[in-house]
Amino acid sequence: MITMTNEHPQLGLFRSMLRIRMIEEAIADRYAEQEMRCPVHLSIGQEAAVVGACSALRKTDKVVTTHRCHGHYLAKGGDLRRMMAEIYGRDAGCCGGRGGSMHLFDDDAGVVVSQPIVGSSIPVGVGIALAFQQAQKDDVAMICLGDAATEEGVFHESLNFAALKKLPALFFVENNYFSVYTHLSNRQPVRPISNMALGHGMASAQVDGNDVLAVQEAVAAAVTRARAGEGPSLIVADTYRFREHCGPLFDDDLGYRSPEEVDHWKLREPLERFRQDLQSRNIIDAALEAKLKATIQGEIQDAFDFAINAPAPSPASLGEYVYAQNA
Amino acid sequence: MPKTRKLQAAQALREAFEQAMAADPRVFMVGLGASDPKGIFGTTSGLQEKFGAARVIDPPCSESALTGIAIGAALMGQRPILSHQRVEFSLLALEQIIDNAAKMHYVSRGQHRVPVVIRMIIGRGWGQGAQHAQSLEVLYSHIPGLKVVMPVTPADHKGMMLAAIADDSPVIFLEHRWCHYTEGEVPVDPVPASLDGPEKLADGEDITVVATSFMVLEAMQAVSAAAKYGVKADFFDLRVLRPLNLAAILASVKRTGRLLFIDTGWTTYGIGAEVVAQATEQAFDSLRAAPRRLGLPEMPVPASPVLAKSYYVTAADIVDTMLQMANPTADRQTARAELEAIRDRLPFDVPHPAFKGPF
Numbered sequence: 291m292i293t294m295t296n297e298h299p300q301l302g303l304f305r306s307m308l309r310i311r312m313i314e315e316a317i318a319d320r321y322a323e324q325e326m327r328c329p330v331h332l333s334i335g336q337e338a339a340v341v342g343a344c345s346a347l348r349k350t351d352k353v354v355t356t357h358r359c360h361g362h363y364l365a366k367g368g369d370l371r372r373m374m375a376e377i378y379g380r381d382a383g384c385c386g387g388r389g390g391s392m393h394l395f396d397d398d399a400g401v402v403v404s405q406p407i408v409g410s411s412i413p414v415g416v417g418i419a420l421a422f423q424q425a426q427k428d429d430v431a432m433i434c435l436g437d438a439a440t441e442e443g444v445f446h447e448s449l450n451f452a453a454l455k456k457l458p459a460l461f462f463v464e465n466n467y468f469s470v471y472t473h474l475s476n477r478q479p480v481r482p483i484s485n486m487a488l489g490h491g492m493a494s495a496q497v498d499g500n501d502v503l504a505v506q507e508a509v510a511a512a513v514t515r516a517r518a519g520e521g522p523s524l525i526v527a528d529t530y531r532f533r534e535h536c537g538p539l540f541d542d543d544l545g546y547r548s549p550e551e552v553d554h555w556k557l558r559e560p561l562e563r564f565r566q567d568l569q570s571r572n573i574i575d576a577a578l579e580a581k582l583k584a585t586i587q588g589e590i591q592d593a594f595d596f597a598i599n600a601p602a603p604s605p606a607s608l609g610e611y612v613y614a615q616n617a
Numbered sequence: 618m619p620k621t622r623k624l625q626a627a628q629a630l631r632e633a634f635e636q637a638m639a640a641d642p643r644v645f646m647v648g649l650g651a652s653d654p655k656g657i658f659g660t661t662s663g664l665q666e667k668f669g670a671a672r673v674i675d676p677p678c679s680e681s682a683l684t685g686i687a688i689g690a691a692l693m694g695q696r697p698i699l700s701h702q703r704v705e706f707s708l709l710a711l712e713q714i715i716d717n718a719a720k721m722h723y724v725s726r727g728q729h730r731v732p733v734v735i736r737m738i739i740g741r742g743w744g745q746g747a748q749h750a751q752s753l754e755v756l757y758s759h760i761p762g763l764k765v766v767m768p769v770t771p772a773d774h775k776g777m778m779l780a781a782i783a784d785d786s787p788v789i790f791l792e793h794r795w796c797h798y799t800e801g802e803v804p805v806d807p808v809p810a811s812l813d814g815p816e817k818l819a820d821g822e823d824i825t826v827v828a829t830s831f832m833v834l835e836a837m838q839a840v841s842a843a844a845k846y847g848v849k850a851d852f853f854d855l856r857v858l859r860p861l862n863l864a865a866i867l868a869s870v871k872r873t874g875r876l877l878f879i880d881t882g883w884t885t886y887g888i889g890a891e892v893v894a895q896a897t898e899q900a901f902d903s904l905r906a907a908p909r910r911l912g913l914p915e916m917p918v919p920a921s922p923v924l925a926k927s928y929y930v931t932a933a934d935i936v937d938t939m940l941q942m943a944n945p946t947a948d949r950q951t952a953r954a955e956l957e958a959i960r961d962r963l964p965f966d967v968p969h970p971a972f973k974g975p976f
């Protein structure tokens with residue numbers, strides 16, 4: 291997360307959320323140009339959860355994430371130019387164009403892996419926590435996942451092992467209630483997702499995922515426990531994705547979720563909610579927000595220009611990196 | 618002749634499900650997205666409305682357990698169809714497929730039957746990348762006890778699915794996302810197609826060409842182009858990878874003396890490796906040239922369209938290889954260029970002019 295000196299720390303949270311929103315909207319706006327030739331899973335609507343969680347970490351903490359990784363990557367400090375270049379399939383992308391939008395990582399920022407198979411990165415995050423424990427570091431591994439990933443066996447196996455070994459791991463579930471078009475109620479019995487931690491003797495919390503401060507507080511408490519060697523936690527942040535599962539559009543016309551439900555969440559739209567909160571406490575006003583927006587807009591323009599003008603990877607490089615050269 | 622009309626392969630599949638479920642109450646479907654607005658690329662649209670949520674189950678994201686659950690239901694006489702929108706999602710269920718589905722009939726000395734169909738869709742294009750565009754037929758084709766099929770035409774999508782549902786063994790049904798767009802005549806009635814072996818698509822005496830899945834469509838263009846350069850191919854769609862019935866193909870190789878195999882997956886340890894090995898063992902004396910294989914090179918597929926373009930084998934590569942083998946003095950450059958020009962009418966990473974992403 292980027293904060294300026296002498297500014298209110300909560301302004302930094304707002305900037306980070308606004309920045310993710312604006313970047314995702316820029317991707318959505320330009321997707322129809324057919325130059326970003328890969329699936330994109332946008333974080334629009336989930337910014338409070340994403341930013342709240344990542345803001346409770348420090349740079350040396352690590353994050354693993356999923357197909358819906360843009361927000362985590364940005365909130366943890368991933369490089370925007372390299373992200374855009376990756377989505378455009380360019381050599382300068384974070385994966386040299388080999389991964390696309392579902393494979394963002396930035397080792398310097400501590401975003402280690404994004405993996406598009408549901409559940410796949412969960413145990414990898416536990417392994418990172420194991421390595422921290424083995425090296426006697428007090429860093430933490432945050433494992434970002436969606437509600438559907440809690441249905442995979444590997445989620446439960448990972449919780450069990452992390453709890454058994456008291457690993458410095460944090461399972462952070464963004465519960466946006468949907469697996470593609472399928473509602474949580476058609477996939478899981480009625481009970482809080484966070485209850486799954488009970489069976490593993492693990493600390494847990496379920497928070498309002500559209501309240502950035504509530505998320506930050508819950509994650510910070512879990513991070514403190516993890517750093518102190520008190521073991522892992524499961525944090526579930528209830529939130530909502532506003533656009534289609536994959537792609538730039540709104541798809542509420544398809545009728546898979548009720549207008550009442552969408553309206554319910556629109557009233558809890560995280561950015562507007564935080565804006566009002568900050569305004570009421572005189573931390574932000576329209577002029578300051580306009581300034582923030584202008585700066586972010588410039589950064590976005592720069593990143594798109596960079597990506598669009600960056601060279602494609604050379605076809606001759608196709609065979610490189612199948613195996614690691616032994617060091 | 619049965620009455621037919623034109624359908625796309627995805628529609629043909631949907632019709633197979635509808636007819637099979639109407640005919641047999643034991644048939645049920647479990648697939649992520651089976652009842653959602655996109656209906657697994659249109660292949661399951663409307664089925665839940667027609668047959669109810671008990672028979673068309675849009676399940677939790679739990680591939681491993683659901684495969685075992687389907688196997689258990691099959692042991693009780695039910696006939697489940699599992700669907701994976703990408704082959705890779707089935708990897709979570711490998712243990713259930715290989716150790717339970719494939720083994721139960723044998724180990725119970727024929728007392729147990731596992732009539733389950735597992736659909737797996739092979740992705741390609743639009744930056745799908747390394748974990749959403751693999752063609753993993755070889756994994757399953759290695760396992761005795763499984764049947765493994767790869768339909769190409771709309772008629773085969775329907776006919777082979779009906780046969781798979783009716784089969785008392787587990788059938789791995791590998792669909793290629795880009796074959797879903799093919800159009801062709803499909804019987805109106807529920808007529809199962811044979812799961813016994815390949816289908817011959819063209820007669821020729823100069824070379825035997827065999828391909829699987831989407832590569833049949835690429836090879837089809839190459840086979841007609843090669844004819845203009847004096848090379849007539851005996852051309853097969855392999856269709857059934859396990860049990861592998863090569864009688865017709867070996868008989869063909871004995872006549873042509875030349876064999877070219879085109880895999881949809883990786884070449885090394887590919888289906889072509891097995892076919893070429895059997896041809897070498899059983900038709901060695903008839904061979905006039907070393908058999909050749911084409912397939913994916915030795916790396917995962919990258920997302921970047923520029924890289925993906927040099928990754929895949931095309932009709933141009935196939936015609937080039939056919940001419941090298943059967944008419945080396947032909948103008949291969951021109952033959953290649955003609956097919957590349959056709960290919961370049963569409964962006965390389967889309968299956969159909971209407972395709973605009975995002976998945």
Ligand SMILES: Cc1ncc(C[n+]2csc(CCOP(=O)(O)OP(=O)(O)O)c2C)c(N)n1
Binds near residue numbers: 436438466649709
């Ligand atoms: C093992 C596996 N099964 C199915 C899919 C297809 N798929 C991609 S994203 C997705 C939904 C995941 O939902 P969730 O984990 O809640 O994350 P969200 O998309 O809501 O962020 C599904 C089912 C997959 N990628 N991997």
